[in-house]
Amino acid sequence: MDTLLSSEGDSQRTQYPYVTGTSIIGIKYKDGILMAADMGGSYGSTIRYKSVERLKQVGKHSLIGASGEISDFQEILKYLDELILHDNMWDDGNSLGPKEVHNYLTRVMYNRRNKFDPLWNSLVIGGVKNGQKYLGSVSMIGVHYEDDHLATGFGNHLARPILREEWREDLSFEEGVKLLEKCMRNLLYRDRSAVNKLQIAKITEEGLTVSQPYSLKTFWNFAAFQNPTVGATGSW
Amino acid sequence: MDVPKTGFSFDLCRRNEMLTKKGLKSPGYLKTGTTIVGLIFENGVILGADTRATEGPIVADKNCEKIHYMAPNIYCCGAGTAADTEAVTDNISSQLKLHRYHTGRESRVVTALTLLKSHLFRYQGHVSAALVLGGVDVTGPHLHTIYPHGSTDTLPFATMGSGSLAAMAIFESEYREGLTREEGVNLVTKAICSGIFNDLGSGSNVDVCVIEKGKKEYLRNHLTPNPRTYISSKGYTFSKKTEVLLTKITPLKELVDVVQVGGGDAMEE
Numbered sequence: 001m002d003t004l005l006s007s008e009g010d011s012q013r014t015q016y017p018y019v020t021g022t023s024i025i026g027i028k029y030k031d032g033i034l035m036a037a038d039m040g041g042s043y044g045s046t047i048r049y050k051s052v053e054r055l056k057q058v059g060k061h062s063l064i065g066a067s068g069e070i071s072d073f074q075e076i077l078k079y080l081d082e083l084i085l086h087d088n089m090w091d092d093g094n095s096l097g098p099k100e101v102h103n104y105l106t107r108v109m110y111n112r113r114n115k116f117d118p119l120w121n122s123l124v125i126g127g128v129k130n131g132q133k134y135l136g137s138v139s140m141i142g143v144h145y146e147d148d149h150l151a152t153g154f155g156n157h158l159a160r161p162i163l164r165e166e167w168r169e170d171l172s173f174e175e176g177v178k179l180l181e182k183c184m185r186n187l188l189y190r191d192r193s194a195v196n197k198l199q200i201a202k203i204t205e206e207g208l209t210v211s212q213p214y215s216l217k218t219f220w221n222f223a224a225f226q227n228p229t230v231g232a233t234g235s236w
Numbered sequence: 237m238d239v240p241k242t243g244f245s246f247d248l249c250r251r252n253e254m255l256t257k258k259g260l261k262s263p264g265y266l267k268t269g270t271t272i273v274g275l276i277f278e279n280g281v282i283l284g285a286d287t288r289a290t291e292g293p294i295v296a297d298k299n300c301e302k303i304h305y306m307a308p309n310i311y312c313c314g315a316g317t318a319a320d321t322e323a324v325t326d327n328i329s330s331q332l333k334l335h336r337y338h339t340g341r342e343s344r345v346v347t348a349l350t351l352l353k354s355h356l357f358r359y360q361g362h363v364s365a366a367l368v369l370g371g372v373d374v375t376g377p378h379l380h381t382i383y384p385h386g387s388t389d390t391l392p393f394a395t396m397g398s399g400s401l402a403a404m405a406i407f408e409s410e411y412r413e414g415l416t417r418e419e420g421v422n423l424v425t426k427a428i429c430s431g432i433f434n435d436l437g438s439g440s441n442v443d444v445c446v447i448e449k450g451k452k453e454y455l456r457n458h459l460t461p462n463p464r465t466y467i468s469s470k471g472y473t474f475s476k477k478t479e480v481l482l483t484k485i486t487p488l489k490e491l492v493d494v495v496q497v498g499g500g501d502a503m504e505e
Contacts, residue, residue: 062238134348157401160428162409190401223413224379224392 002129004141017069017120021054023155024065025183026124027167028133028148031195032204033126035065036180038187039213041193043137047195055201059084062098062127063203064105067152068140069120076119079108098127102136102144112143123154128205151183156190159183173202185216244359245449269437270311271399272302273427274368277412280448281370284424285313286399286432287457292320295439301456303445307332307343309452310371311445316384316399317364324365328352331495334337345371345378357386366396372447377444398430399438406430417446423457432461434464 019041041049054073055065058080059194066073067102083104087096096104102125126135136146138154149163162183171179177200188194194216201210269290274283285302288295304312304325310332314321328351332343344477348369356363366464367382381394391412406427415423424444431438442459 092504154401158405159432161402161405164434165406165430182409187410190404222388222392230392 008063010107017072019048019051019070020071020120020193021067021073022191023151023153023159023187024054024067024122024124025155025159025163025180026126026135026137026150027163027176027179028126028135029166029169029171029173031173032128032133032202033063033135034173034176034180035063035124035126035201035203036184036198036200037065037067037201038092038184038195040131040193040197041070042193044090045192047193050195050197051213053199053210057200057208057210058093058098058101058125058127059087060095060124060207061129061203062096062101063208064101065124065126065199065201066121068122072119072121076105076108076123076222080105097129097132098125098134099124099129101127102134102146105138106142108142109138109144124150124152127203154194158190162186166175167193174181181216185218186217188216245360246284246360249475260496261280269399269404269435270302270315270331270397271395271428271431271435272315272368272397273395273403273407273424274313274370274379274381275407275415275420275424276379277371277375277417279417280372281379281444282368282417282420282424283311283313283368283438283445283447284428285443286428287316287443288432288437290437292441293494298440299457302441303443303454305329306335307371309373309447310343310345310348311447311452311454312348312370312472313368313396315366315368320363320365321367324352324355324363325367328355329403332475343371344373344375345369345380346375349378349380349382353386353388356382356384361385364389368394368396372449377447377449395427395431397431397438398473399435402430402434403427407456417448421446421455422457429459 008108008206016184021041022038024035024037026033037054039052040048042053052070054075056065058064066076066175080101084096105125107125109119120140122140123138134146135148135150136144137150138144149167151159151163180200184198188196196215197210197213198216199213201208238426269288270286272285274281282301287299287302289297289300302313302333304314306312306325306329312325314325320426327350331351335347336343344384352367352369356365361384365385366384369380369382371378379394381389381391381396410423421444425442428442440462441457444455444458
């Protein structure tokens with residue numbers, strides 16, 4: 001017989017993630033939203049999957065990026081699918097925009113957290129509807145907010161300082177991509193679960209485009225890296 | 237007669253582990269929250285640090301000094317427990333001075349490095365000091381990081397402390413080899429500011445120390461980006477004079493008549 005304080009259902013709930021995606025970075029730019037994510041799915045300390053698409057379209061106006069447990073992200077995509085389907089079935093000429101999707105996901109994440117069965121993800125939702133750009137974030141405990149630039153996971157520590165310093169209201173597409181690449185390169189150097197294969201997604205009033213996967217150039221030729229212990233033989 | 241055992245006694249560590257197994261929550265190590273950085277530029281080494289010392293959520297010292305003197309040509313930034321960083325750098329600084337008297341030569345950075353890392357290793361990480369050691373000696377400019385357990389790295393640019401990721405983001409995107417002194421100081425300042433404004437454990441001002449061959453420059457409070465924003469124009473002192481309201485003496489009426497009962501002390505009965 002269980003005591004009052006323990007509940008038998010505990011062992012069935014997600015208490016820790018297995019296959020995880022690392023940071024997502026999102027920024028508003030002149031024409032809409034830009035989001036970047038690498039394509040790695042780590043299984044603990046192994047980089048198990050290298051072609052995981054973590055940026056997906058939601059309805060006509062929104063783009064979602066997820067970090068954290070990949071299976072929970074796939075579950076979220078199923079919920080969003082159903083949401084968009086029902087919205088289309090209304091056939092009322094209106095379609096859910098990023099703000100509505102963000103709100104829906106906040107409710108889903110918060111309610112799951114209250115049941116001690118969270119969806120282990122940090123999500124970034126971005127989009128443009130009727131000329132209004134929107135970029136919002138939801139965490140696995142239901143913390144949600146919107147901002148001009150967002151990052152999840154390690155991006156919070158490594159990318160946010162750069163974004164706070166260099167983001168501007170009127171970034172062009174090229175400047176936005178350069179800024180995202182600067183942050184992704186930083187993450188590649190300093191986040192152990194990052195892989196050098198990333199996608200950048202752009203969403204504007206016209207629609208969504210996700211780039212083909214590509215790699216960043218990295219620099220390793222510092223003189224101190226070539227021969228670190230010259231003058232200090234025996235150390236490392 | 238018992239000769240006291242030398243070296244560090246680990247008995248209490250065994251007791252602490254036993255207590256933790258029995259369910260006692262051990263007090264966490266006070267991470268004093270810091271951003272410290274160092275980089276190598278064309279003529280030497282530049283070290284930088286913030287100036288906030290925290291005690292949990294409270295700022296204990298708004299303008300402390302985290303860049304410690306080791307030798308005329310070697311300085312060391314310290315993150316972690318403030319007492320540990322202060323004590324360990326002071327100790328090794330004394331040892332270096334004695335060594336200079338003994339050898340008659342300028343101290344080398346690797347000497348400081350080896351003394352520090354052996355000390356920290358001997359204490360198995362219980363001395364919570366994470367250091368960025370930099371200096372210029374006869375063999376050239378050197379920059380090292382030293383971790384509390386005693387491991388070291390030799391790097392062209394380094395950051396430590398709770399604000400290290402914010403500062404490293406700046407270094408990784410903007411560091412190049414062969415920076416001039418001005419560019420180096422600006423980059424170090426930028427990295428420390430990134431720590432100050434993006435990390436809660438770091439704050440207040442930026443200290444910089446530039447070490448070149450034969451000379452050093454300790455720029456205390458090189459940048460003060462957090463001044464007091466609102467200062468009352470009337471000032472904060474109160475006038476010393478107390479206002480006199482009334483000069484009238486009112487005698488207090490006697491309310492109780494004290495009567496002697498019995499003989500001697502009323503208490504003795």
